Amino acid sequence: MSAPGSSAASMFIDLEREAWRSLRASTPLPLASADIEGLRGLGEQLDLEEVVDVYLPLSRLLNLQVAAAQRLWADQQAFLGGTARKVPFIIAIAGSVAVGKSTTARILQALLARWPDHPRVELVTTDGFLFPNRILTERGLMKRKGFPESYDRRGLVRFLAELKAGRAEVTAPVYSHLVYDVVPDEAKVIRQPDILILEGLNVLQSGPVEGTRMPGTFLSDFFDFSIYVDASEQDIRHWYVNRFLHLQQTAFRDERSYFRRFSELTHEQAVALAESVWAEINGPNLAQNIAPTRSRARLILTKGPDHKVKRVRLRKQ
Ligand SMILES: Nc1ncnc2c1ncn2[C@@H]1O[C@H](COP(=O)(O)OP(=O)(O)O)[C@@H](O)[C@H]1O
Numbered sequence: 001m002s003a004p005g006s007s008a009a010s011m012f013i014d015l016e017r018e019a020w021r022s023l024r025a026s027t028p029l030p031l032a033s034a035d036i037e038g039l040r041g042l043g044e045q046l047d048l049e050e051v052v053d054v055y056l057p058l059s060r061l062l063n064l065q066v067a068a069a070q071r072l073w074a075d076q077q078a079f080l081g082g083t084a085r086k087v088p089f090i091i092a093i094a095g096s097v098a099v100g101k102s103t104t105a106r107i108l109q110a111l112l113a114r115w116p117d118h119p120r121v122e123l124v125t126t127d128g129f130l131f132p133n134r135i136l137t138e139r140g141l142m143k144r145k146g147f148p149e150s151y152d153r154r155g156l157v158r159f160l161a162e163l164k165a166g167r168a169e170v171t172a173p174v175y176s177h178l179v180y181d182v183v184p185d186e187a188k189v190i191r192q193p194d195i196l197i198l199e200g201l202n203v204l205q206s207g208p209v210e211g212t213r214m215p216g217t218f219l220s221d222f223f224d225f226s227i228y229v230d231a232s233e234q235d236i237r238h239w240y241v242n243r244f245l246h247l248q249q250t251a252f253r254d255e256r257s258y259f260r261r262f263s264e265l266t267h268e269q270a271v272a273l274a275e276s277v278w279a280e281i282n283g284p285n286l287a288q289n290i291a292p293t294r295s296r297a298r299l300i301l302t303k304g305p306d307h308k309v310k311r312v313r314l315r316k317q
């Protein structure tokens with residue numbers, strides 16, 4: 001696959017950080033100090049300058065896209081003489097485990113909701129659509145969590161199709177990182193938000209999802225916009241190991257944690273374990289299944305070792 005920015009360069013507008021950052025000046029929504037305090041709650045390590053310089057212009061670009069899609073939808077309804085319900089604008093966020101998809105999704109959710117039209121923004125992660133551990137065990141897939149075959153892709157297509165059909169209420173299954181399994185009796189209820197952000201490793205995967213009433217359907221058929229969060233594998237691995245070490249000191253100590261047995265490991269043992277999970281599962285999944293989908297995204301955010309975005313590439317069409 002040719003990397004965007006090289007032979008596929010003509011498909012993308014390529015902006016270095018400084019050029020992207022300068023767009024902030026033409027972003028009409030200033031963040032008040034109260035807003036900034038609100039965002040601080042999103043994560044200890046969140047650099048607020050980064051939010052203002054990088055994610056605020058991005059939220060403006062998305063806000064423009066949503067408004068244009070809503071206008072087009074209304075015009076089309078008028079043309080057809082109907083009054084069909086508004087359907088959610090779907091933004092997909094793809095990228096490796098630990099690259100920062102959830103953080104990006106939460107920042108964008110908070111920023112998008114601050115635009116004057118105050119859209120209702122819902123967040124769904126694809127981990128709820130992983131098969132439960134019972135099925136993964138039966139199929140020998142417990143060490144393949146996150147690989148395409150570990151997901152109920154039909155369920156995911158059904159969920160997106162229902163949303164885009166304008167259903168009043170759609171439910172998504174919920175995954176617990178604590179118990180490392182899908183939670184049997186829990187579901188997230190989605191009631192016609194203006195925007196839905198769908199975040200997951202494999203959202204840009206190609207290949208039709210068979211066995212649905214819509215053979216030949218790709219997940220991406222339902223997306224209005226998509227973002228790939230990119231970084232070097234070395235940096236992502238480092239973030240993964242750091243997050244693992246942090247969890248080992250916190251969530252793993254919870255008696256309900258699937259990983260409770262790891263909470264007593266020494267620092268060196270914990271690093272070695274995280275490195276081996278990376279080498280056996282998340283690294284190969286990134287190389288084989290996730291990175292090859294990058295140039296399918298409408299926008300690529302490339303981060304440096306400090307999580308700061310150093311480059312933004314936007315598809316021309
Ligand atoms: N913009 C950011 N600034 C600082 N730290 C970040 C940022 N994005 C992610 N992180 C950190 O990197 C790690 C992985 O991020 P996360 O959003 O959980 O990734 P993913 O959802 O892709 O698995 C977490 O420890 C998170 O706190």
Ligand SMILES: CC(C)(COP(=O)(O)O)[C@@H](O)C(=O)NCCC(=O)O
Nearest residue numbers: 097125126127145146199200201281
């Ligand atoms: C749950 C995940 C597959 C991510 O799912 P996503 O929401 O991206 O679909 C991943 O975070 C995971 O748990 N991978 C298994 C290997 C590991 O424990 O890191």
